[in-house]
Amino acid sequence: MYHKVLKNNKKILSVAPMMDWTDRWCRSFHRILSQEALLYTEMVVADAILHGDRDRHLSIPVGQQPVALQLGGSDPVKLAEAAKIAADYGYDEINLNVGCPSDRVQSGIFGACLMKSPKLVAQCVDAMKQVVDMPVTVKCRLGVDDQDIEIALDALADACLDQGVDAIWVHARKAWLDGLSPKENRDIPPLDYDRVYRLKQRLGDVFIGINGGIGNLAEADTHLKHVDGVMMGRVAYHQPAVLCQVDHQIYGAPAMPEDLHGAVRKMYPIIEQHLEAGGRLHQITRHMIGLFHGAPGARRYRQILSTEAVKPNAGIEVVEAALAVMIAEQQRIHDKAELFVPA
Template sequence: MTETTKKLYDINQSVFAVAPMLDWTDRHCRAYHRMLSDKSLLYTEMVTTGALIHGDKERHLRFSKQEQPVACQLGGSDPKLLAECAKMVEDWGYDEVNLNVGCPSDRVQSGKFGACLMLEPKLVAECIAAMKDVVSIPVTTKCRIGVDDQDPEEALNALADNVIAAGTDALWVHARKAWLKGLSPKENRDVPPLDYELVYRLKERLPNVFIGVNGGVATLEETATHLEKLDGVMMGRAAYQNPMLLAEIDRVVYGQDKIALTPVEAMAAYRAYIEDELTAGTRLASITRHILGTYQGVPGARHFRRIMTVEANKAGAGIEVLEEALAAVSHHQSVMLAAREQQEGALT
């Protein structure tokens, strides 16, 4: 456990986290996000107990110390297996292990974990307690406010009370129900209405417990509003699709006297990582698919995305593709600046 993590869930200090997202928050994504923010808590994609026990542990658990603080999210419902995997997570050097009680996919439901565990709060508590017994790093819970026809207030309170009694170090709440019947995983991210007030009430009832919110948070302003009432904010798709938001987090959330990186500076910082990974045999697209939103809202962003999407996927693609994309952005901006100056000159 790092010194940072020892202090992580002090309720006197706000926490900003990038949510665990399947197929997105892999080690290349986390490396890029860490370059943008020194302080944000980063999460792995969810990894199941079966994948760790029977699969390629290195592929699932490999990470760089530069990513820290970083948490590993587990999916499972067997206390003994979760304890075994939590110990693996700690041994690999992660700063936290988190239990997924929120994913609504069919695969997760068939394996009796994820959001369907909202129906079994006592089992979730047994899982948390089993993990707490074998590790010294924080063990945290990420849940929904209920599933299907559950009463959200009753479901969330039941889950919270059980995992807190079991020793969870923090509770991250995705402030939407999950509909296990009738909605796809994608629809479950948007269709069920958000209920932030329910999470606020939970915090009021449990003032000494770390409570963080997830779901629908898209701006720094929304982040600051939530942190007036809660201990943490977890941002998902907005942080991934517009990663330059993260460049402001150390200042906005953590009060650091730090000037945010520009997109140009971010690309310069990430370039060395890309080159190292290419040398190690990693495909360019696997590394750079996480940077496509870097120029969001900036003239030339479309050109950047097109080149990186098309060219990076070609066999043998190397760092020259990034150079071409950056040159296209720079050229587009130069053309626009020249056109603006010409217009201004015509008006004088």
């Protein structure tokens, strides 16, 4: 994927891996909004694949690709085995998490703390490259704690490149493992986009992607003048309508009218299948709550999905009721505007 992108001088926009958020239902919704964006799974620990329910962790709904699997771990043997298993599920990329600062990750000696062990990260990359025929990438931070970000980021990148890593995605902040919570680590360490730009300038044809605090597609376009890929996180999740313009603005597809109501209804077959299998409505609709962010009626839409979808036996009628609020509000605004049209 990355070699082809570079060869064709194309760029990538992706939706970041986010724990407890980018599950299969979230990705299905995002794929309806954008046919081109690269979607990431939430991080899956290698041990969960080796010893847990593989289908639950790895199965990809039909039509959801391109999808990248983010793996967590620090044992090259386990990561290689997990990657090999995942390859049979149809992923387009294996990504190693070298950026998550959570306590759970630190206790397992992987995630952001691996910034301190670039040689081990490189061994993990090499082990996975040996067993899969797809891109193997790394997502990292600028550094951790008191590391010098000029030295730490270069050390990690160079070690991974020596083992053939296909791309490096950089969250443009340090992670403070001692003193900040995971939530604080997403906001408090200052962003340093220029450091990522310098990495790209130094490495030339190597694919470098940037992540962290990117709030809209105009900002994404600015970054893409300096790097090869942009990864959007919380904005894409909380305001998913931004993804409707990705195919046109980033990938050059023909402009299409935004149809958020239609996007909701395209989820109905997925919801019905999930409910028939014994699932709950809110497991899917929680990812759709922010779709109409900022639009008249959005508060009531969110309220209906938040309060009604969690109830036992809640079904499509709840989503229809929420959607009806938006349609009625849109009609009200249209009718009001017509009253002021000069004769």
